[in-house]
Structure formats: structure tokens, C-alpha cells
Amino acid sequence: MKRREFLAGALAASVRAVGAQLPGEQMFLAGLAPSGPAGGARGAVGGPGLPPAPEAARDEALLRICDECSQLGLHYLEFNTTNRRLVDSWESRISQFRDEMAKRHLTLAGLAVYSHMHERALRKDLVEQHLRVARFLKAVAGRYITQLLAPGARLTNGEDDEYRRVDVKAYVENANEVARHVREETGIRIGYHPEQGDIRAGIHEPILESADPRYFDFMPDVGHIAACGLDPLPLYKKYRSRMIGTHLKDYSPDAEYDRNGQHLRGRMVPFGQGVVKMPVLIQFLRDTEFTGCVMGEGGGANRSMRDYMVQTLGLRV
DSSP states (O other): OOHHHHHHHHHHHHHHHHOOOOSSOOOSEEEEEOOSTTSSSSSOTTOTTSOOOOHHHHHHHHHHHHHHHHHTTOOEEEEEHHHHOHHHHHTTOHHHHHHHHHTTTOEEEEEEEEEOTTOGGGHHHHHHHHHHHHHHHHHTTOOEEEEEEOOSSSSSOOOHHHHHTOOHHHHHHHHHHHHHHHHHHHOOEEEEOOOHHHHHHTOHHHHHHHSOTTTEEEOOBHHHHHHTTOOHHHHHHHTGGGBOEEEEOEEEEEEEEEETTEEEEEEEESTTSSSOOHHHHHHHHHHTTOOSEEEEESSSSHHHHHHIIIIISOOOO
């Protein structure tokens, strides 16, 4: 075992054992992209493959999950507005939304947006789509947009062959223009969030290398990176200056499950049960005085994610 790997393993083990706070000051915000009826990209009210839920039902689901997060002592949340149509529901009632968040001591830190960023013909629509989201975020004291590429016809994750057919040059040209308009008008930042399809197709680094670093940033999801057999830490280091946040997930290549009549192996698991060395990643963010947002996502129930982040990673949430 290499010395670096030994030290990383020892650090993670010691933190798990005693629940001690990692050394260094936490200069970043920590919160959740919450799971449940009002959180997460899948199984959500009005989610992919489901008919849109009535606005009242969407609002009720959102506020239920906000109530839970408030009771857990959380303060910062991220939601996927494409799936739950949050901006559609609330942009005409911004004052009411602010009041609902304030009485729960919550802040909407960011919104995730799926889009066909690789389609040149859609550039004008893409600019306006993201400006709508950014204007809403600015009005409610939000900070960032998580940019998700929808490579196929539907506004959701695609198949691997769809990612391989993406025109990277067109994506970058659109992303630069969209992010420039958003930053100059609202100050909101946009971070590219590669899914597993982006990574398996090998387009994530060409996009980051080609996009304008003045405007287009990085929002890595450590679970998706690990699911593709990569260590998230080198990507953290390489693109640290452009990181505006990160999603915490854990992945186990040995976890088995059944889907569509097939027995499969390898999936996201509750925090601490997979291969992602979260204490090492958090220590890197502390050491480099990271000031973005660290958002737990897809790591089991909201309470268990909160407990791991507080008790094992020593985070203030």
C-alpha cells in the first residue's frame, strides 16, 4: 500500500471511530439536496416519466420536505427545478417563498437544471431559461445553478450512446454564452455537473478544458465520479479554482439490486458504506479554504445523511 493511501485510510478510520471534527476551519456552506417526495431527481412529484403534478401538490410536497429539513437543523438546500418545476410554481410569489423559507430558517442555496445545452439552435431559449432560474435565485438569496446535460429528447439523464453523440463544441459555445449572461445580469454562478453518462463518454474534461473559466464553473458529484471507476480527489485538485460546490454521494461496486428483471451490481449507497473517501475530500476542502457549497445527496434518508455529515465529517449544517 502506498504511503498516501495508507494515510488517507487512517484519517478516514480515525474520523469514523471518534466522530471528531476534521482539522481546519469550515469556510463552506453544508446542506442537502434532500431525498423524499420533494427531493431528489427520481421518484419526485412530477419527476421524469411522470405527469406534472398540480401546482398545489408540488408546493405541499416541497414544504413538507422543508419542514423535515428544518426540524433536522439544516439551513441550506438544493432542489432540481426541472423535475419539480419550482421556479414555475413560485416565481410569481417570490415574497411568499422567502417567507416560507425564513420561518423554517432555510435558504435555497441552488437549483439544478437539466437542459439541451448541446443544441446550437436553442441558444436563445437556453439563455432565457437559465436567466429565469438565476433571477429567482438572486431574489431568494441563492448562489448557484447546477447544470445537468440532457443529451436526448427528454429533460433527464440519457443513454450512453446519446452522451457519445454530444457535440462538445456546441455545448461549450452555448454554455459560455448562457453563463456569461447569467453572471453579468445576476451574479449567479453555473457549475457543470457531469453525470455518469458524461464521464463514461469522456466528454466531461473536454467540456471543462474548453469552457470559459471566467463564467462556466464546476459542480462535481463524487458518487457519479466513483461509479465510473475514478477517484474524485484528482478532479477536485485539477479544477479546484472553478469549483462552486460539490455533491456528496457514496457508491459501492459490490452492492446488488434488481431492476427490470435484471440482477445488477454497483449502486449508490448510504454514506459511509461505499468506496468514496469523504473525510479525505472534506479535509482537502478545509485545507484549501473552500467557500462554496457541500451538499449531501442520495445517501439514504435525510436524517442519516445529516447525521453522517455532522457526526463523521464534523460539518456545521
